[in-house]
Amino acid sequence: MKVLIVGGGGREHAIAWKLRQSPGLSGLFCAPGNAGVAAIAECVAIAADDIPGIVGFAKREGVGLVVIGPEVPLAMGLADAVEAEGIRVFGPNKKCARLEASKAFTKAFLARHGIPTAKYAEFTDKNELLSAVGLYGYPMVLKADGLASGKGVIIAETKAEAERAAEAIMGDKIFGAAGERVIVEEYLTGVEASALCFVDESAIVPMESAQDYKRVFDGDRGPNTGGMGAYSPSLVFTPELETRIRGEILTPAFDGFKKDGLDFRGVLFVGLMLTKEGPKVVEFNNRFGDPETQAVLPRLKTDILDIMLAVAENRLAGQKIEWDKRNSVCVVLASDGYPGAYETGERISGLDAVDGDILLFHAGTRFENGSPGGTQILTDGGRVLGLTAVAGSPEEARRRAYENVMKISFKGMRYRKDIGLLPKTARDL
Numbered sequence: 215m216k217v218l219i220v221g222g223g224g225r226e227h228a229i230a231w232k233l234r235q236s237p238g239l240s241g242l243f244c245a246p247g248n249a250g251v252a253a254i255a256e257c258v259a260i261a262a263d264d265i266p267g268i269v270g271f272a273k274r275e276g277v278g279l280v281v282i283g284p285e286v287p288l289a290m291g292l293a294d295a296v297e298a299e300g301i302r303v304f305g306p307n308k309k310c311a312r313l314e315a316s317k318a319f320t321k322a323f324l325a326r327h328g329i330p331t332a333k334y335a336e337f338t339d340k341n342e343l344l345s346a347v348g349l350y351g352y353p354m355v356l357k358a359d360g361l362a363s364g365k366g367v368i369i370a371e372t373k374a375e376a377e378r379a380a381e382a383i384m385g386d387k388i389f390g391a392a393g394e395r396v397i398v399e400e401y402l403t404g405v406e407a408s409a410l411c412f413v414d415e416s417a418i419v420p421m422e423s424a425q426d427y428k429r430v431f432d433g434d435r436g437p438n439t440g441g442m443g444a445y446s447p448s449l450v451f452t453p454e455l456e457t458r459i460r461g462e463i464l465t466p467a468f469d470g471f472k473k474d475g476l477d478f479r480g481v482l483f484v485g486l487m488l489t490k491e492g493p494k495v496v497e498f499n500n501r502f503g504d505p506e507t508q509a510v511l512p513r514l515k516t517d518i519l520d521i522m523l524a525v526a527e528n529r530l531a532g533q534k535i536e537w538d539k540r541n542s543v544c545v546v547l548a549s550d551g552y553p554g555a556y557e558t559g560e561r562i563s564g565l566d567a568v569d570g571d572i573l574l575f576h577a578g579t580r581f582e583n584g585s586p587g588g589t590q591i592l593t594d595g596g597r598v599l600g601l602t603a604v605a606g607s608p609e610e611a612r613r614r615a616y617e618n619v620m621k622i623s624f625k626g627m628r629y630r631k632d633i634g635l636l637p638k639t640a641r642d643l
Contacts, residue, residue: 215238215239215240215241215278215279215519216239216240216241216242216243216275216276216277216278216279217233217239217241217242217243217277217278217279217280217281217519218243218244218245218268218271218272218275218277218279218280218281219233219242219243219244219245219247219251219255219281219283220244220245220262220268220280220281220282220283220284220287220292221244221245221262221282221283221284221287222244222245222246222247222248222251222262223248223283223284223504223577223578223595223597224504224505224507224508224546224575224576224577224597224599224600225283225284225501225502225503225504225505225507225508226244226247226248226251226283226284227248227250227251227508227575227576227577228502228507228508228511228512228573228575228600229281229283229502229507229511229518230242230244230247230251230254230255231254231511231573231575232511232514232518233281233518233519234254234255235517235518236517236518236519236520237517238517238519238520239519241256241275241277242254242255242256243255243256243257243258243271243275243277244256244257244258245257245258245259245260245261245262245264245267245268245271246258246259246260246261246262248576248577248578248579248580248594249576249579249580249581249591249592249594250574250575250576250579250599251576252581258271262283262284262286262287263286263287263290265287265290265291265292265295268280268287268292268295268296269292269295269296269299269301272296272299272301273299273301277301278301278302279301279302279303279304279519279522279523279526280292280293280296280301280302280303280304280305281303281304281305281522282303282304282305282480282501283501283502284501285311285314285315285361285499285500285501286361288305288306288308288311288314288315288500288501289308289311289312289314289315289361290308291307291308291311292305293305293306293307293308293311293480294307294308302523302526302527303479303526304479304480304522304525304526305479305480305481305500305501306477306478306479306480306500307477307479309476309477310471310476310477310478310480310500311500313476313478313482313498313499313500314361314497314498314499314500314501315360315361316359316360316395317357317358317359317360317397317497318336318359318395318397320497320498321334321336321397323470323474323498324495326470326474327466327467327469327470327473328466329462329463329466329467329470329495330462330463330491330492330493330494330495331494331495331496332355332399332400332401332402332487332494332496333350333399333400334397334398334399334400335349335397335398336359336395336396336397336398337384337395337396337397337398338394338395338396340380340381340384340385343380343384343396343398344377344380344381346398347373347376347377347380348373348376349398350398350399350400350401351400351401352370352371352372352373352376352401353369353370353371353401354369354370354375354376354379354398354401355367355368355369355370355398355399355400355401356368356369356370356376356379356380356383356396356397356398357396357397357398357399358383358389358392358393358395358396359392359393359394359395359396359397360389360391360392360393360394360395361392362389362390362392362393363440364428364438364439364440364441365389365437365438365439365440365553366389366392366393367438368382368383368437368438369401369438380396383396384396402487402489402494402496403487403489403490404487404488404489404490404494405425405450405487405488405636406425406426406428406485406486406487406488406496407423407424407425407448407450407451407486407487407488407493408423408424408425408426408444408448408483408484408485408486408503408506409421409423409459409463409464409483409484409486410424410481410482410483410484410502410503410506410507410510411464411481411482411483411484412480412481412521412525412530412535413468413471413478413479413480413481413482413525413530414478414479414524414525414526414527414528414529414530415472415477415478415479415528416528416529416530416531416532417468417530417531418464418465418467418468418482419530419533419535420456420459420460420464421510421514421535421537422446422447422510422513422514422537423446423447423448423451423456424444424445424446424447424448424503424506424509424510425444425445425446425448425449425450426441426442426443426444426503426505426506427441427442427443427444427630427632427633428441428442429442430442430548430552430553430628430630431630432630432631432632433632437553437554438553439548439552439553439596439597440504440553440596440597441503441504441505441506441546441597442505442546442548442597442629442630442633443505443543443544443545443546443600443629443630443633443634444503444505444506444508444509444510444543444544444633445509445541445542445543445544445608445611445612445633445634446506446509446510446513446541446542447541449608449636450488450636455488455493458492458493459484459486459493462492462493463484463486463493463495464484467482467484467498479525479526479528480500480501480525481500481501481502482498482499482500483498483499483500483501483502483503483506484497484498485497485498485499504577505544505546505577505597505600508544508573508575508600508602509542509543509544509602510542512538512542512573512602512604513537513538513540513542513604514535514537514538515536515537515538516533516534516535516536520533521533521535538604540604540605540606540611541604541605541606541607541608541610541611542602542603542604542605542611543602543603543608543611543612543614543615543633543634544575544600544601544602544615544633545600545601545602545615545616545619545629545630545633546577546597546599546600546629546630546633547597547598547599547600547601547619547622547624547627547628547629548596548597548598548627548628548629549578549593549595549596549597549598549626549627549628550625550626550627550628551596551626552596552597552628553596556596556626557593557625557626558578558592558593558594558595559592559593559594560592560593560624560625560626561582561590561591561592561624561625562579562590562591562592562593562598562599562622562623562624563622563623563624564621564622564623565591565622567621567622568601568618568621568622569614569617569618571603571604571614572601572602572603572614572615572618573601573602573603573604574599574600574601574602575599575600575601575602576591576598576599577595577597577598577599577600578593578594578595578596578597578598579591579592579593579594579595579598579599580592580594593624598624598627599622601615601618601619601622602615603615603618608634611634612633612634612635615633615634616631
């Protein structure tokens with residue numbers, strides 16, 4: 215079967231790498247892909263949000279399955295357009311994609327179905343937002359309602375910071391149209407974790423647990439990013455906690471999809487805060503998380519093409535899924551300035567020096583002359599590379615990952631040095 219992956223980041227490289235292992239694969243395309251993906255798939259110069267272009271290419275090439283990576287084409291209705299042409303698709307339709315495209319929609323869904331989450335209020339007027347500063351005390355959480363590439367959250371420690379954040383989001387429009395509605399939330403204290411699940415109308419099946427690191431600097435300091443690294447399995451996921459998450463969050467969400475007429479088929483990413491009171495939902499995403507995918511998929515033993523087809527055809531309940539019991543650690547190498555302004559076009563050195571058992575997923579890279587052929591690879595994004603090590607213990611996976619991080623360099627390269635370590639807040643749980 216021919217498969218087309220939509221997207222061009224580290225998540226899509228990890229998906230392509232896993233799909234390439236399937237004996238049922240006869241052709242693999244990626245639109246638009248990147249310099250790393252080009253080594254294992256045919257990259258096509260079609261933007262991820264070019265719906266007519268993607269659908270037209272899939273039809274011309276006889277693609278049997280389209281796998282949608284990023285959130286924007288999902289929110290635009292790419293899955294609906296692909297299915298309308300009789301092509302299987304892995305990724306939720308536009309109606310379901312609102313679970314990520316609108317935080318207000320998700321908060322209402324959670325409240326309606328009794329799923330634990332932070333208290334919240336929503337605002338569409340700047341003055342009303344300013345008058346609500348300190349509504350739930352400090353720190354104060356302000357979220358742009360719409361899509362903001364994983365960076366639409368500001369945590370204000372003081373009243374002055376909260377007022378500046380309100381002005382920045384609704385006055386200066388730093389998140390564009392995504393900030394026309396703002397969600398103010400109660401600040402939750404605990405440990406963040408991620409639960410990724412395969413979902414169709416027949417079942418919701420959790421993948422192995424993972425934890426990512428959103429803040430840009432060590433010790434969870436600095437602004438939120440799309441993710442600076444991840445490891446799997448999470449060190450705080452006990453069997454008892456997994457039972458609670460399934461009973462209090464996953465099963466009610468799955469039942470809620472049915473009650474609300476949401477035909478969800480794809481990956482449900484549940485961002486969690488593990489608090490003293492128990493697990494609470496921070497956010498829903500409609501796709502594989504990034505960089506969690508780069509830590510979780512290397513532990514998947516079952517053919518991912520079989521799983522994706524089962525989801526697309528609503529027969530996930532009968533699909534057996536097996537996992538490698540080893541540990542993985544993924545460290546993201548980012549450009550200086552990320553998640554703010556950053557330079558691109560910097561030469562990357564040391565890629566060939568990385569050990570053969572280390573997985574190197576490209577997130578923001580391109581060829582110097584725009585096409586493959588042994589030319590220099592350059593930086594082309596805020597997050598540039600994700601380096602994943604798999605080993606028998608979390609300590610060994612972490613050691614191997616950082617050993618190989620030291621072999622790579624580019625001007626302004628930045629990375630966190632605490633990926634894989636348990637946060638201090640975990641001690642209070």
